[in-house]
Amino acid sequence: MIRYMDVLLLLLAYMMYIAFLVRVFTHVRIWLNAAVQSVTYTRAPLGSFRVCALTAMEVLFFRKLFANDKPLWTGSWLFHLSLFFVLLRHLRYFLQSVPVCITAVQPFGIFAGYILLIALVFILLVRLYSGEKRYISYSNYFILSALLLLSFSGLLMRNFFRPDLLQAKAFILGILTFRPDAAPSGILFNFHFLIALLLLPYVPSHIFAAPLVIAEAARREEGLRMMMHEK
């Protein structure tokens, strides 16, 4: 049976989803309106081996961050990797029939949940106590805090206050298919779900932009060798 709280969560879910789409749409529109300018630096071809290798090293292993800041790299890399597995694990709540690969990844997802919390705490400590980190924006603190709460509440549910997982899945699928169902009872699930919703419009745009910018930087870095050296 659907309760008031469920209705509230459902409304919030749709609102946040719309907010996310509006944000994406607005950014794409601004991007389309940006000037078409000829690139004024020599670029190596996108398909060249070195450009692909540099881009892959950067996207997968944060090469520059590793070279410049090993503690932050450790936290950051573990955070991204563990978040990836945690999200993979959560896919089972979003898919009617769960593929074998998602089932297979479940143990890794659970382990990654612990690593995620440790990585987030580590990043926060590095941010707060590293003398060289003289800058951190409020939005960084907000996202970091929200992720910490999300991660912590997720682990609490996993270990101590297990919600009805079948009901959780029915609730999520109900939202996706526009056939609302009741949320599992328990304040922890509601809290976890609310924080996730809160983060949805804040899905950092760098997730989409960074790989393209990294590839462009790799082309430029490679092109730098050629810029003044063509015969």
Place this chain on the structure above:
Amino acid sequence: MKNKNSFSKGLSKIQFMELEACTQCGECLKFCPVQEVTGNTLISPPEKIRLFREFIRATDGLKTRLFGPGEIDRRLLEDFTKAVYECTTCGACGQNCPVGIFTQRLWPTLRKEMVRRGLGPIGIQSDMPGLIGKTGNPYGKPAKERYTPWFPVDVRIADRADTAYYAGCSGSYEAHPMVRGDVLVLDAIGRPFTMLPPEEEVCCGFPLFITGQHDMLEDLTKRLVDAYKARGVKTLICSCPCCVNIMVRDWPAFYGSELPFKVRHISQVVSDAIQEKRLVFSEGLQEKIIYHDPCYLSRGVGIIEEPRRVLKSIPGVALLEFDRHGVNSRCCGSGGAARKVFHENAIAMGRLTIDEAVAKGADKLVLSCPACYAKVNEAMVGHERQVRIVDIMELLSGLVKRGQL
């Protein structure tokens, strides 16, 4: 309908992506020379990006589309303008940015936007278009004084030649030993070269480009390119990294087509000449020298090895390196046309370079940029640590055989 007030319309598509890609992680702060001497995070790279994103949101966001534009606090715009002009545009932030934002190009683009809004440039930078229009150089010095104070009397300039030398305004008016060294070394190589008459060798446009004042750039570029073309030039040699930068990167865009000649930094030509034994040393140098990579030469156009090859070929020399060198070099403080406006910052940055050179035990600090040369020499005045500053070609000109061919 185009939004004339838009903050995003001056950005290229990749630059908009770059703004999006910044996570404000703050890694760049460790490499920012302005941060090093001011400690003011409000003028830091991520803060500038954050503010500019706010401006874009204010003029291009959904709220503005639905309800019309709101007012952006004038004070905030002025603070941002100051921050974006206080930067030396050295590009070290972008070089070390985990996502590789091309800041050496982004900051000048943001400056151009502030000029469009009547907020930039700052201080005497706004005099530059008028001075260049009147005298051909941003210092407002007479064209007849461009070569005479430093040009060696025994060097002959060809009327036409495959090779031309562009001295540049900063070298000609503010770093005489450097351009004199250039000409002496080119003469020692023994191949004829031409130069434009002083009234025709106008500003390359870099100071205008870097301060966001783009109105005259097409005209200056066409005058220079056509003048070299008329002299049959196939290779244009220059020692100023800023000039080389705009020639290679932007002249083709302002000229409207590929340049009819290639552009080379003088260290490339000299390195080749040494290798081919066209340039021979008459004496060596039993000294430890340290070479400072100019930002617009190393990060700008990728000339890193050639100056080192030239210096290593001097008999007896021991070449030292700064902790940060090559593409990671630390700005000496004179870049981005900030040195004349934010003088104290520039002096403090210059002294960091001097201090490291002294700490490394260098007998000489070798520079390769007229702006670095002028400002680091200025930073030396009254500083407790002293080291002999020399330009790379100034040093070489005293060691090579002239007139052997």
